[in-house]
Amino acid sequence: MGLTRQATGFSTLQENFLPDGSNGYVVALAGNPNAGKSTVFNALTGLKQHTGNWPGKTVLQARGKFTHQGHSFTLVDLPGTYSLLASSVEEQVARDFICFGRPDVTVVVVDATCLERHLNLVLQVTEVTSKVVVCLNLMDEARRKKIVIDVPALAGELGLPVVPTAARKGEGLARLKDVIAAVATGTLHPVPTPIVYDAAIEAAAGRLARQLQPLLRGRLNARWVALRLLEGDATLIEGIQEFLGRELDDPGVKLQLKEVLA
Amino acid sequence: MPGRKTNQVFDAARHLAGGMTASYRDRMVTVLYARAEAIAFRAVEKNAKARWDLDQRLDAILTSRVWGYPIMLALLAFVFWLTLEGADYPSTLLANLFFAFQDMLSGLFYRLGAPEWLHGIVVLGMYRTLAWVVAVMLPPMAIFFPMFTLLEDLGYLPRIAFNLDNFFKKAGAHGKQALTMCMGFGCNAAGVVGCRIIDSPRERLLAILTNNFSPCNGRFPTLITLAGIFMGGFLTTVSGTVLAALTVTGIVGLGIILMFFTSWLLSRTILKGVPSFFVLELPPYRPPQVLQVIARSILDRTIYVLARAALVAAPAGALTWVLANVHLDDLSIIAHLTGWLQPLGKTVGLDGYILLAFVLGLPANEIVLPILLMSYLSTGMLTEVDSLAALGEILVGNGWTWVTALNVMLFSLLHWPCGTTLLTIYKETKSLKWPLLAAVIPTAMGLAACFLVKLLAGLLGAKLGG
Amino acid sequence: MCAPGNREFPIEEIGAEYSGKKRKITMGAVTSLSDLKPGSTGEVVSLQARGLTRRRLMDLGLVPGTRVVALRRSPSGDPTAFFIRGAAIALRREESRQVLVRPV
Known part of the structure; x- marks a missing residue:
């Protein structure tokens, strides 16, 4: 029937999602549904992708470009997922890209007002790759709700660069680009704290x-x-x-x- | 080669894990969440519990047992009312502007001594259709889309899914179908692509096949215009406008009911099965950024949809003009074609012109009404369509009554999806069977519904046109 | 509140002991998530689901020891929204009854 695997399988992965050519760096944008991922995507690329407030609207991976400090970056917007354990189409697509698409940097967008839930995905991404940047988004809402986040402590616990942003207001995006560039070029080398199982x-x-x-x-x-x-x-x-x-x-x-x- | 060797390792892994995989996995997930909890405990200084209060209060109203459904319907009706009320005046203004310019264009053609057929194709065909599409579609879309987007940004859509999910479950469909249905109100092709968010192939097909029951924005102008003329009494009175809004709401409601019914029927016949796992996140309400929403929805959606409509409208207009003005055996091609369709059209309370307009409107639903109008006009009726009243006169002059109008609205809701959507269904399912079925189901329902309305209206003694 | 580290867990006891706290499970009080009255809180004891459903429920954060608040039911009676680890998530009865909780 063509509906089962084809839409997400590896063959389409090669066609649809591996950015053509190798000019510049590839940046994957991951995050839970409703973390404001599309807003961050738009804010970084200037692309006007519609951002609705409902889960699962990003089905097709939007791709956009931006340049920063003389480097060019291709940003790939992955479907919003809670986890990378591939129990749904979205999760499989996101996981396959982070794992086989070999992005130079993976940015995980997390909701500052709901950190605990969103950290689960960050932890799972760090198991695949160490080149991870955490975009602590919706800081404006966190402030409004009087949630205070100790960013250095968070970065320390994770072993990852953490950039607070309020993408809707354009806050923190310049720094996010700096950090993405630093990780992509290798001047910044995140060492994620390993997760130890039993x-x-x-x-x-x-x-x-x-x-x-x-x-x-x-x-x-x-x-x-x-x-x-x-x-x-x-x-x-x-x-x-x-x-x-x-x-x-x-x-x-x-x-x-x-x-x-x- | 690596294939065999990797297979060996994978086999080894399976052996190692043995029957323990489920337990391994449980323990891994548990550790991950415990770690996330521990990190959050250290990094977050104030817990986010309080933020739920407002959301809770809003949810208590918007998803309340008593008010949940009435509010949904009322919001829908309100959006349509605002669209009708707000779009009428600018539409007339635009139409006047465009048709004044048409006269200037015609004058120019005559002065240059252009042949009659060229003037016909370019001005009467392409330009007039284009002008009509823009004048009729732009104002309602510029109101409807931002309104819809505001609700979307606020976070109301998942609440709709929450309210309706039980019906989807009972119909054997996936809860996310509520979301693809909402996408369909924008564009059915987009809605069909959106069905990819549904994992189970069976439920995805259900959602794909029934997406067309959401009237897309190409069909809303038809619904809104006809409701405005025939139910709203040209929108001159408040009660008229309210009645028109309620009619459109009723049509949309009928579409939703038939969507449930068709899903239910399909999941008990050719797409048998039980609903699969469903989880829906209810995101916190977010104050929409009003100005940005308006700017973005006008730029993104309105202009995009309008551009697509215009792209199709110009050539379709030219084609229609040619069909209306090339004569075979003393009759125009349109007359021949409508002659064939007339018996079927009349039987179900429509007419040959209407059916032909829907057939020619296959590339995009936006052009159905302009094509219809042009075919009516080609038979030597009125010339300018600068207001709802003038439009109404043309239609009434061609034998329309409120029954015809209602039937056209019904058929607009219930007929084959547009060409783009059919192509998308084919691309998504890789089989001709499904686009065919997606076209046959609503068309059969549409013809039946129109026939039923005609029959009932006849019984009620309503005067039928023709 | 730290990762369990290197301890071996018999499957049945993961729920009881993860995160190092001593928790007593009185079997009589255990009910399913779908029976949790809106407004009340429960603590996940175990998942009865198997296979994909189990994976997905766990991915939502429904691991043993997690506190879940039943928020409200849909106007048509199902699904029910639950507050799970910082997010409101609606589950149908088919899934929520496979989650065993101990009312708190």
Whole structure:
């Protein structure tokens, strides 16, 4: 019927979502529904994507460009999700992009008035990639509701740069761009605090990750893949196989392989 | 090759995890949430509990057992009333302006000695249709879209979904269909694409097939204009305007009811199944940024929709003019075509011109009324359509009564989706079967509904035109 | 209030002990989330759902120990909105009855 996987599967991923060409950096924009992700997207790119106040309206990944400090950035707006554990189409799309799209920076937009819930996604993203910037959005609303957030403490706990913003008012966006640029160019190197599971999981994940390491050739985070395999995520396996298969078919990779073998 | 080797590792992983995967996963999620809780505990100095008070109070009204549904209907009616009331005057103004300019254009063509057919295609065909589309569509859209967007920004849409979800569940449909339905009020093609938010293929098909029951903004002008003329008595009185608004609300309400019915029917016949997991977040109400909303909805939606309509209207206008003015055996092509459609049209309380206008309006619903008007005019009736009253005269002159008007409104709600939507359905489902079904279902219902209305009106002794 | 770290949990006890607090579960008081009266609070004890539904419920933050407030029912009786970890989330009865809670 064509409805099941095609809309989100890897083949469409390649066509629709990998930004064409490699001019500049790719920035993924993730976040829970209603974190004001689309507002941040518009504010950064100047693109007038309509932003409604209801969950799930971003079905198609909007893409926009902006330049900052002489670098050009392609911003990819991912569907709003609570988690990256791929139990829905949106989650799978978001996860596949962060994992296989290999963005140079992933910005996670979180709602400052509802931090605890939104941190769950931040933590999950840090398991995939360390190049994460937290955009602490809706600060204006937090102020209105007298919620005070200790930003340095938050950044310290997460091991990530945290930029408070009020995207609707344009607050904090210049700094957000600075930080995105710094992470993209490598001048800022976030070291997310690792998440430690119980001993049984850690032991199993460690063993599995060691086995996976040579297979993934450093293209994917072995610990994260190991964890997903342990929790029985079948959708990821297909994705990884396709991802690695494609890499091998790539003429550039073939050449490299030849050199290595010679 | 990596394929086999990876498979081995994956098998190893499965073996390692064994039957424990569910428990592993539970423990991972628990740890993640505990960590999030701990971090928030350290970083947030005041808890966000208080912010729910206002939201709670608003929800207590907007989703109340007593007031929830009346408020929904009243809001809908209010939006239509405001659209009708506010759009009438600027529409007339624009029409006057455009038709004055048409006279100047005609004068120019004659002075330059342009052939009659060129003047016909360019001025009477393309320009006039275009002018009509802009004059009739721009003002209502410039009011309707910002209103709708304000409600959207406020956070009211998820409350609609919350209020209606039980009906979706009983119809075997997904709760998110309420949201795609609302998107359909903007544009059915967008609504169909929006159905991607529904995971289950069965429920997604239900939502796709029934999206057309939301009259899109290409059809609202038709509904609003006809209601204004025939139910609203040209909107000269307050009660007339209210009646017109209630009529449009009733048509929209009927669309929603039929959407539930069709979903229910489909999920008990060709799309059997039970509703899948549904969760709906009710976001906090946010004060909409009024000016920005108005600017954005006019720029984004109004101009976009208008541009699309205009793009289709100009060539369609030219085509219609040609059809109306090229004669075969002493009769224009339009006359031939309407002649064929006349028996069917008359049977269901419409006429051949109306059906032809809907057929020619396939590319975009916006042009149905202008095409209809042009085909009527080509038979040698009035010339200028600068007000609702003049428009009403043309229609009445062609045998329309309020029954015809009601039937055209019904058929506007219940007929095949526009070309773009059909193409989108094909793209989303990769099968010809579904767009076909999406066209057949509402059309059959529309013909039946019109026939029923005609029959009932006949019984009531209403004077039928023709 | 920290991650459980390196302790081994028998599956049945995750709910009872996560986050290090001592919580006593009296089985008699346990009810399902769908039976929670609007306005009252419950603490998640366990999820009866399996497979995808379980995954999705957990992703919403319905892990054992989470406090949930029943906010209000839809005017048609279902779904019900719950306050779960800082957000109002509506669940249908089919799902909410698979979440066992202990009224607080």
